[in-house]
Amino acid sequence: MEHETPNYGDYQLEVYLRGLTGVREDLPFTFAELEARAHATLPPDIVSYVAGGAGNEYTQNANVTAFDRWGVIPRMLVGAARRDLSINLFGMALPTPLLLAPIGVIGLCAQDGHGDLATARAAATSGVPMIASTLTVDPLEEVAAQFGETPGFFQLYNPKDRAVAESFVSRAEAAGFKGIVVTLDTLQLGWRPRDLKLGNFPQLKGHCLANYFSDPVFRTKLAKPPEEDVRAAALVWASELSDPTLNWNDLAWLRSLTKLPLLLKGICHPEDAKRAIDGGIDGIYCSNHGGRQANGGIPAIDLLPTVVEAAGGAPVVFDSGVRGGEHIVKALALGASAVAIGRPYAYGLALGGEDGIVHVLRSLLAEADLLMAIDGYPTIADLNPDALHARA
Numbered sequence: 001m002e003h004e005t006p007n008y009g010d011y012q013l014e015v016y017l018r019g020l021t022g023v024r025e026d027l028p029f030t031f032a033e034l035e036a037r038a039h040a041t042l043p044p045d046i047v048s049y050v051a052g053g054a055g056n057e058y059t060q061n062a063n064v065t066a067f068d069r070w071g072v073i074p075r076m077l078v079g080a081a082r083r084d085l086s087i088n089l090f091g092m093a094l095p096t097p098l099l100l101a102p103i104g105v106i107g108l109c110a111q112d113g114h115g116d117l118a119t120a121r122a123a124a125t126s127g128v129p130m131i132a133s134t135l136t137v138d139p140l141e142e143v144a145a146q147f148g149e150t151p152g153f154f155q156l157y158n159p160k161d162r163a164v165a166e167s168f169v170s171r172a173e174a175a176g177f178k179g180i181v182v183t184l185d186t187l188q189l190g191w192r193p194r195d196l197k198l199g200n201f202p203q204l205k206g207h208c209l210a211n212y213f214s215d216p217v218f219r220t221k222l223a224k225p226p227e228e229d230v231r232a233a234a235l236v237w238a239s240e241l242s243d244p245t246l247n248w249n250d251l252a253w254l255r256s257l258t259k260l261p262l263l264l265k266g267i268c269h270p271e272d273a274k275r276a277i278d279g280g281i282d283g284i285y286c287s288n289h290g291g292r293q294a295n296g297g298i299p300a301i302d303l304l305p306t307v308v309e310a311a312g313g314a315p316v317v318f319d320s321g322v323r324g325g326e327h328i329v330k331a332l333a334l335g336a337s338a339v340a341i342g343r344p345y346a347y348g349l350a351l352g353g354e355d356g357i358v359h360v361l362r363s364l365l366a367e368a369d370l371l372m373a374i375d376g377y378p379t380i381a382d383l384n385p386d387a388l389h390a391r392a
């Protein structure tokens with residue numbers, strides 16, 4: 001069988017031979033080191049914003065440790081010398097099962113403040129699609145212009161004014177985004193003690209909301225343009241960003257926003273997944289927002305299998321707690337069609353800009369690929385719940 005994708009595990013040899021291959025020596029190989037070094041590099045308010053979760057961060061931490069309940073069962077002599085990590089998502093051939101989760105104002109993790117553009121360039125280099133947040137620092141058109149051949153997705157926070165939502169989606173379509181993700185778990189901001197302690201939420205300063213402020217329909221709501229009164233514009237943004245009354249009766253309207261593949265993010269209950277698919281939504285994004293929104297919840301990975309079953313074959317993207325290659329393999333085995341990476345790439349950006357993100361992605365893919373090689377699961381189709389052993 002011809003395999004078109006490379007063995008991502010080959011990054012291991014490139015790293016060992018870094019004197020010859022030019023791989024950067026200053027970038028870490030574990031999430032623990034990545035996080036510690038990024039926290040030492042970033043300003044305290046950005047650390048608090050990126051690292052923080054809701055409440056005492058029980059759910060945020062459990063998202064990660066819940067993966068330990070599962071072990072990949074090794075199979076021998078199955079012929080796993082070559083692996084194929086490619087997937088097809090909504091008719092798009094992608095070289096890997098990874099996506100870059102939407103991270104609002106991730107631009108601020110880059111030294112020049114334009115980390116959205118660096119992320120989009122990393123997406124182009126690695127073939128891993130970026131899901132650009134509504135809250136990119138740079139206008140979505142400038143972000144999309146960096147994607148090259150890699151498709152991009154646009155994530156919508158549904159504003160109170162439907163005309164603003166329609167404006168964002170039509171701008172995203174015109175800019176060439178290939179799918180729309182509507183986030184449902186953030187109709188209101190969660191209780192985030194780290195940010196509360198610092199009295200800090202970066203968006204409220206307004207200087208990082210250029211995408212929002214570039215929207216022609218949003219601008220009609222402002223007494224003065226943001227260039228003249230950024231603080232007042234940020235307060236209008238805060239009161240308009242999200243419509244907390246959004247409900248299932250609005251599903252038909254959400255569907256009418258676009259003919260592009262449409263996903264709902266934040267779905268963790270099988271009945272919600274079924275209702276969405278029955279209502280014409282194309283895909284489910286199973287996530288608890290990395291534990292940033294509701295504390296005390298169940299780890300997202302524990303809810304993935306029933307969501308996949310209820311989705312009835314529609315694609316299910318998963319995120320929350322993915323920190324290593326083993327987590328990617330386990331999420332795929334539990335039925336995810338694609339796995340999105342959140343905080344790890346924000347930290348890669350902080351440490352190494354575009355190179356840092358590419359390094360994080362290549363490391364995660366190498367670890368996943370080598371696990372599939374060593375444990376005898378050469379393709380994603382080979383990964384299913386039978387590949388996993390659940391500890392009691």
Ligand SMILES: Cc1cc2nc3c(=O)[nH]c(=O)nc-3n(C[C@H](O)[C@H](O)[C@H](O)COP(=O)(O)O)c2cc1C
Nearest residue numbers: 050101102103104133183289290320321322342343
């Ligand atoms: C700093 C930060 C900002 C985020 N901003 C958004 C956003 O704008 N839109 C969105 O849908 N999700 C947002 N998320 C949630 C991520 O898309 C994703 O669900 C989460 O990061 C996954 O958890 P993990 O980072 O612990 O793996 C954000 C997450 C972080 C860490």
Ligand SMILES: CCCCCCC(=O)C(=O)O
Nearest residue numbers: 104186188189241242292
């Ligand atoms: C009212 C919603 C603000 C969300 C800001 C970005 C985000 O999603 C986050 O987790 O932070």
